[in-house]
Amino acid sequence: MDKDNMKISMAVIRRLPKYHRYLKDLLEKDIKRISSKELSKIMGLTASQIRQDLNNFGGFGQQGYGYNVEALFEEIEGILGLDKHYNTIIVGAGNLGQAIANYTNFEKAGFLPKGMFDINPKLIGLKIRDIQILDADHMEEYIKANGITIGIICTPKEQAQSVADRLVKCNIQGIWNFAPVDLNVPEHVILENVHLSESLFTLSYLLNHRDE
Amino acid sequence: MDKDNMKISMAVIRRLPKYHRYLKDLLEKDIKRISSKELSKIMGLTASQIRQDLNNFGGFGQQGYGYNVEALFEEIEGILGLDKHYNTIIVGAGNLGQAIANYTNFEKAGFLPKGMFDINPKLIGLKIRDIQILDADHMEEYIKANGITIGIICTPKEQAQSVADRLVKCNIQGIWNFAPVDLNVPEHVILENVHLSESLFTLSYLLNHRDE
Numbered sequence: 001m002d003k004d005n006m007k008i009s010m011a012v013i014r015r016l017p018k019y020h021r022y023l024k025d026l027l028e029k030d031i032k033r034i035s036s037k038e039l040s041k042i043m044g045l046t047a048s049q050i051r052q053d054l055n056n057f058g059g060f061g062q063q064g065y066g067y068n069v070e071a072l073f074e075e076i077e078g079i080l081g082l083d084k085h086y087n088t089i090i091v092g093a094g095n096l097g098q099a100i101a102n103y104t105n106f107e108k109a110g111f112l113p114k115g116m117f118d119i120n121p122k123l124i125g126l127k128i129r130d131i132q133i134l135d136a137d138h139m140e141e142y143i144k145a146n147g148i149t150i151g152i153i154c155t156p157k158e159q160a161q162s163v164a165d166r167l168v169k170c171n172i173q174g175i176w177n178f179a180p181v182d183l184n185v186p187e188h189v190i191l192e193n194v195h196l197s198e199s200l201f202t203l204s205y206l207l208n209h210r211d212e
Numbered sequence: 213m214d215k216d217n218m219k220i221s222m223a224v225i226r227r228l229p230k231y232h233r234y235l236k237d238l239l240e241k242d243i244k245r246i247s248s249k250e251l252s253k254i255m256g257l258t259a260s261q262i263r264q265d266l267n268n269f270g271g272f273g274q275q276g277y278g279y280n281v282e283a284l285f286e287e288i289e290g291i292l293g294l295d296k297h298y299n300t301i302i303v304g305a306g307n308l309g310q311a312i313a314n315y316t317n318f319e320k321a322g323f324l325p326k327g328m329f330d331i332n333p334k335l336i337g338l339k340i341r342d343i344q345i346l347d348a349d350h351m352e353e354y355i356k357a358n359g360i361t362i363g364i365i366c367t368p369k370e371q372a373q374s375v376a377d378r379l380v381k382c383n384i385q386g387i388w389n390f391a392p393v394d395l396n397v398p399e400h401v402i403l404e405n406v407h408l409s410e411s412l413f414t415l416s417y418l419l420n421h422r423d424e
Contacts, residue, residue, distance in 0.1 A: 013414060014414055018407075018410060021409070043394075044394065080417045081420035082416060095314040103307070103308070105392070105409060109412070150415070173422075176411070176412060180317070182256065190419050192412070193411075195233075196315070196318075196406065197229060197318070199388070199405075200321070200388060200404070201229035201232060202225060202226055203386050203388055203402055204293040204386075205293060206225070206402040207386045207402050208292075
């Protein structure tokens with residue numbers, strides 16, 4: 001990848017998984033080739049937006065001939081880093097942590113849940129699928145011993161920053177945070193948040209301002 | 213609300229729940245007043261961004277005196293529609309649906325989970341907290357009888373569109389969709405998506421392009 005990639009906006013980056021999802025659907029339907037116009041229709045983007053987005057990564061289309069679905073899918077898999085495996089842990093083994101542990105689609109995409117951690121003695125020792133819930137006290141040694149690169153934080157908000165601090169000290173590369181709090185992490189650690197309440201409250205705003 | 217609100221961008225709207233969250237934290241810490249400069253520091257926005265955002269809704273600050281935390285919090289609660297109650301149902305009572313049913317914070321914010329629906333006979337009849345899992349066949353009558361305004365879709369992607377169609381026919385006002393698919397709903401129905409995979413894949417992209 002060249003330096004130009006530095007300029008790729010987060011808006012474009014956040015659309016890549018959407019391309020990935022649509023191309024995967026097309027592949028499953030055995031569609032071999034698609035024009036940017038057709039792709040734009042099903043994705044709800046403009047054809048020019050799609051061409052611009054993909055040009056950030058070198059294009060891939062042939063004028064007047066459209067995109068090779070499988071080739072484009074594989075390119076985007078690679079760009080997203082989905083051609084690799086990531087060892088992950090889930091910190092906080094409550095309902096949300098368990099839901100994520102049970103979500104086999106993440107595993108199929110290469111995000112391997114290696115262990116779960118909690119402080120609740122009632123949870124420690126249980127298994128979700130074949131993922132054991134371990135004592136949070138042993139998190140640091142586990143991360144080091146198992147080459148964990150991504151930590152998924154599913155704790156209450158009060159614990160989330162201290163969990164993040166511990167993950168950072170263990171040289172974790174990325175944090176996927178579900179706690180409703182903005183975490184402070186050093187710049188070299190990638191932090192991605194899922195703030196469910198913010199999504200629900202946006203829905204609520206839109207419900208209340210429909211007729212304006 | 214006047215017509216000017218039509219122009220409020222989604223970017224501003226999506227920041228409102230964040231203001232709400234930070235102001236709530238300040239209230240819990242018993243902080244009565246905050247300058248836009250201080251608020252900008254803790255929120256990671258610029259002070260001028262904050263003033264601009266809040267000006268969309270009439271301002272609320274006094275020059276040189278800052279914001280009254282409680283008053284601003286209550287204003288934003290109202291703008292977000294969090295001063296009301298919403299009867300909701302969860303469709304799909306698997307792990308994710310159960311996690312959401314267990315998430316009492318949504319209930320505290322006024323989103324009351326009235327029932328859950330599934331097609332799996334092993335789940336039908338079970339209770340999550342005091343929320344019963346019902347047969348999806350009875351969804352329509354339940355929605356009408358219980359004044360349900362929001363449907364939360366936690367089904368696999370294959371079922372999501374047909375569930376959405378059924379919700380729309382029952383005059384549901386809003387859909388909070390967790391299925392990894394873009395749903396087609398009429399314009400008057402508010403659709404808010406949580407695409408967890410897209411968030412995870414964005415993290416993966418950023419992990420793989422850290423050094424560019």
